[in-house]
Amino acid sequence: MKNKFVIEHLTLHLHEPAVTLSGGQQQRLCIARVLPLEPEVILLDEPTSGLDPISTGKVEATIQELKERYTIVLVPHSIQQASRTGDYTAFFLQGELIEYAQGKTIFTNPKDRCTEDYITGRFG
Secondary structure, X not given: OOOHHHHHHXXXXXXXXXXXXXXXXXXXXXXXXXXXHXXXXXXXXXXXXXXXXXXHHHHHHHHHHHOOOOEEEEEOOOHHHHHHHOOEEEEEEOOEEEEEEEHHHHHHXXXXXXXXXXXXXXXX
């Protein structure tokens, strides 16, 4: 089959109502549902919000797998998740783009003081 991820996640609980799935399973199901459409970009807005660390890890592993074939735009809940999953990172402040760079660069050598303050926890 064309996409192993879709097959595994859509058929695993095919005859069960989605409400009976765990939060992490529901999130992965939502991601899997869009893949047959073959989108150029997948937008994930806080896909691990409210999930336990194990489920978060599974969703992040899914993101890592999918970003080999798709452009993923991730709006994470935490800066740590952005550093773990992002190839490129953009930092916005009140709707204004402050900095955009490769993830490793922005987290180790930010160019803007606001970005550095946010990353190091001195912001706010």
